[in-house]
Amino acid sequence: MTATVGVAAIGTVWYVASLTVGAGTEALSYVFVPVGGVLTTASVLHLLRGGELDPVARRFWGALLVAAAAITVGYGWLAVDMLAHAAQARTRSMPLPAAACVAIGFGVAIWAVARVPVVTAGGVEWWRMVLDRTIAFLGCATVLWYVGLSPMLSAREPWSRQAMALVGLAFLVAVGAATKVSYVAGGPVDRAAIRLVAASGGVTAGIVAVLAVWFGYAGGIAAQAVVMPLTPVLATLGVVAQCRADLGLRRHAARSGVLLPYLAMMAVDVPLLAVAAGAPLSWSVRVVLVAAVVVTTLVGARQFIAFRENARLLRNTRLQEERLQYEVSHDALTGLANRALFRDRLATALATTARASVLLVDLDDFKTVNDLLGHGVGDRLLVSVAQLLRAEVGDDGLPVRVAGDEFAVLLTGADADPEALAGRLLAALDRPISEHRLLVQASIGIAAAVPGATVDSVLRDADVAMYTAKQRGKASFVRYVDGMGEPVLAHMQLGGELRRALDDNEFRLVYQPILRLDDNRVIGVEALVRWHHPTRGVVSPAEFIPAAERTGLIVPLGRFVLRETCRQAAAWSSEFGPDALQEAGLNVSARQLHDPDFVSDVTAALADSGLPSERLVLEVTESAVLRGQQVSRTLCELDGMGIRLSLDDFGTGESSLSLLRAFPAAIVKLDKSFVDGIEIDDGQAAAADARQAVARAVIQLAHAFGLDTVAEGIENAGQTAVLRELGYTHGQGYHLARPMTAQGVSRLLARQQTMAAAER
Known part of the structure; x- marks a missing residue:
């Protein structure tokens, strides 16, 4: 890392000295990039040899090693050619073998970035992500075209085909990596490392393009000595970021993919504003306009998909809330209302001063069924009792499973007759029920809401009446009357005294x-x-x-x-x-x-x-x-x-x-x-x-x-x-x-x- 920074610093010092005192031939400016490339290649090789990388990360950095080596060879070839023809450096073009090596390096880098895993998605989410990445790519590419490639094509001093191709490839690496990193889910390849790799191609290519457009050959000298040596520095920083991640020093990064399409759309607006300010309507501007239309169309499609997806999520959320509300208020085995809903409805009835009665139904000797026939048979018997309750209660009340083998019915309204309902329930239980044709009996306690009654007092009275029915021989119903709870309460308190x-x-x-x-x-x-x-x-x-x-x-x-x-x-x-x-x-x-x-x-x-x-x-x-x-x-x-x-x-x-x-x-x-x-x-x-x-x-x-x-x-x-x-x-x-x-x-x-x- 220190060596690559030192090379970039020496290049800057040489360039300043060249401008002020004329230190050395201009061909020396082509030496700094390949020297930095050698150092970057060495750092990637050290990472591959020393780190215990994940196979995916090893594949990525192995490809970048090949890319760095190829780019270094290409620029090294260019440096040798320039030094050998120092007098003609201003007019010489990049040798085709050198350009080919650099192009291969950029191609391998693009391939490496493309193979980095992104956020896994399917269905609508996959399409949304494809649209997001396309919007981001076109938006960034449009800006780079407007400020970089288009001016290079129309520059006073025409660029060589090799240089144009290499700058274009560098832009592709930058745009592709910037788009890609927004959807990397923090996997084996560090997000910061990919960002630095993207910057090493895109930032330097953009600055080089601007320098070349505005300063011609003089700008190219500055690019070779000062700007382009930053590429090894940034690439080496990427290696350092990967090393820190492997040591457990990776910082959690929030996903930026959500905002990237909107930022890309805003970026497209930059050249559009320039056109609106009076820029001539050249063929390069027309490309920008077409790209803006395409980006806007894609954004609309994305918003439509997002709208459909949000509507689906809201619908599923409502259904899930309804299902959860039902599960919270109903018994899972029988489907009847549970104790929570029962208490809520009873409290509502008491608050409205409506006439309300509660029947507490407890199955007699239900434990014997579980002991003799098993809990599976007992559960099916409870389901059959619940069905019987629904049939007998109908629309006149709310049947409830309170707990275990205990049920309840809430009756409201002036026409409610709890004694008649209790008689019907006992008569229905005189017949075998469930698929096993079992006979079961029940003791029923009835309590009516009196002025000033609370939920707990009504339930307590019904429980006392039910317990009294059991004491009187079971298979019967008893209506609560004042004073009935005293002997029952004494009997219940006896249990606590027994423990003592x-x-x-x-x-x-x-x-x-x-x-x-x-x-x-x-x-x-x-x-x-x-x-x-x-x-x-x-x-x-x-x-x-x-x-x-x-x-x-x-x-x-x-x-x-x-x-x-x-x-x-x-x-x-x-x-x-x-x-x-x-x-x-x-x-x-x-x-x-x-x-x-x-x-x-x-x-x-x-x-x-x-x-x-x-x-x-x-x-x-x-x-x-x-x-x-x-x-x-x-x-x-x-x-x-x-x-x-x-x-x-x-x-x-x-x-x-x-x-x-x-x-x-x-x-x-x-x-x-x-x-x-x-x-x-x-x-x-x-x-x-x-x-x-x-x-x-x-x-x-x-x-x-x-x-x-x-x-x-x-x-x-x-x-x-x-x-x-x-x-x-x-x-x-x-x-x-x-x-x-x-x-x-x-x-x-x-x-x-x-x-x-x-x-x-």
């Missing part, structure tokens, strides 16, 4: 002994959980167990019962011997069986306590057994561990031979409802006989499958006697032993151990 109770260790276990009916000997216990509330005292399980199921807290509560039961059973075995207590049982809910960590929780509880797995009994209800494949796999895995499974409340659900075959049970517990009144032999003998028949059938089934039996809820000696006659050997109930603390069981076992020792 778990954290504060407020739960305790009591144990109800299981006895042999012939000698009242304790053979096992069933663990029962009690909640010792700090202010309410002991809370009944009938009150908090449903809340624990609903909130999911039954899982950590069940884990506590499991670990405490195993620990206590192991402690009794250690204190009274392994035969003092054959089994320790506890109830397991369906929610726990669905928990993927339940088996590992049981394994950890047994391992931590040291209780043998065959001493643990897990009691499950018939309804829990029928909860799908996940529950079945869990039960089979527990059975494989040696844990005994007990079918609790047998006879109250869907008891069948297939259930006993499928369920790996070890124990069947006869439900208390078949024990109550089983001993009566007076006016209610028929009912007693029916209970005895059920009890007899249960024990026969159990014996047929090799299962143990336990009768629950024994409350008097008469029931014990009848059950013994029917073949039952084990039982539990208040008559035999009430639930007691662990200390009470310890005293019972100690007394039993003492009596056994006395008998021996």
Whole structure:
């Protein structure tokens, strides 16, 4: 870089000295360009050898190396010829071989610039870019023609054909590179480097043309000594820019291609203004006028394309906004309005003081569908429910999917009848729906907007009414009335208290002994959980167990019962011997069986306590057994561990031979409802006989499958006697032993151990 600048500086100093003191022959002016060309060629060669260039950049700079070398050879040939004929330098033309080398160099440079990748585009964008580049090229070329080539053609001292061709090629390099660089997307060839390459040909060619036109041969001397040596300087600066880019020093450049066509059109106006100012209408001016017309036509075509493209973009933008607005306000699965649109419409209805009612529709036991048939079937069922809502609501309201299996309907207007709509919905759900022909029920809560109501208050009232419908047996609708929310709210608040109770260790276990009916000997216990509330005292399980199921807290509560039961059973075995207590049982809910960590929780509880797995009994209800494949796999895995499974409340659900075959049970517990009144032999003998028949059938089934039996809820000696006659050997109930603390069981076992020792 320094050397090429030095050559240009020496040329300038020599030219000044030549004008002032006549230093040296004029032929020396032709030496500076080839010397600078040698230095430029060396710098490009150094870039190719030293830099890790991208293949595209390597191809570009390789071509420029050839171009620089050819131009240097051509101008070196010219310098030798001029020095050899120094006396005739003023009249000599450029030798044809030298001009050919320079022309080849310019041609290779044009080819290199043309192959630089530009912004990728397709369709209308490609045509727009072609028009932009054509406008830019014609605009720049027109100006260069007017200020450069045209004056050269009409100069007093005619130029040689070689010089005209070379200046024209230099102009092509400049215009082509200037147009090209505006569309280069910052790729492997640096934008600044291409600009400098363009300037090295165009700027110097333009100045040379002006000097030659105005000063004749004297201007040519200045061009050779002062102006043309700038070409190597600019080209070498391009090499430096590429090196900086490869080192990560490239600066981000905004695209100028957007403005270039307009700048080119303004450039065409420059010669037009000269014509308007009175310039003679020569043939070169006519060329300018034709070019201006062509550029103006192309600009019009470009504007038409831009108008069409902008219209298309605006149309697509509107469609996209409409689509996004629909997606934001509608449910993706069912296509119904979503919660956001529902709240917005309800707020509008309340603001206009119009009559408004809300129906909150919650599908009953929808989780069972997902568990048994899969989420895909559940989703299609939700779509079918949405279609049913649309059909029943019609134009009278807005059907909404609130979340999950919960839907809503917003009714407005004086003629709206929410109770009638709720009745139609429940009647429609009495028929199988969806492609799987499923029966589904729903609980519906209805709330009307009262004066002063807000969106949240109306939704809260509808939710309370829906929850009340579920508590009353599901598959029904309830309209909200004042005061309805108090018990529901208390029940909901119970969930929060349960969480606190778990954290504060407020739960305790009591144990109800299981006895042999012939000698009242304790053979096992069933663990029962009690909640010792700090202010309410002991809370009944009938009150908090449903809340624990609903909130999911039954899982950590069940884990506590499991670990405490195993620990206590192991402690009794250690204190009274392994035969003092054959089994320790506890109830397991369906929610726990669905928990993927339940088996590992049981394994950890047994391992931590040291209780043998065959001493643990897990009691499950018939309804829990029928909860799908996940529950079945869990039960089979527990059975494989040696844990005994007990079918609790047998006879109250869907008891069948297939259930006993499928369920790996070890124990069947006869439900208390078949024990109550089983001993009566007076006016209610028929009912007693029916209970005895059920009890007899249960024990026969159990014996047929090799299962143990336990009768629950024994409350008097008469029931014990009848059950013994029917073949039952084990039982539990208040008559035999009430639930007691662990200390009470310890005293019972100690007394039993003492009596056994006395008998021996």
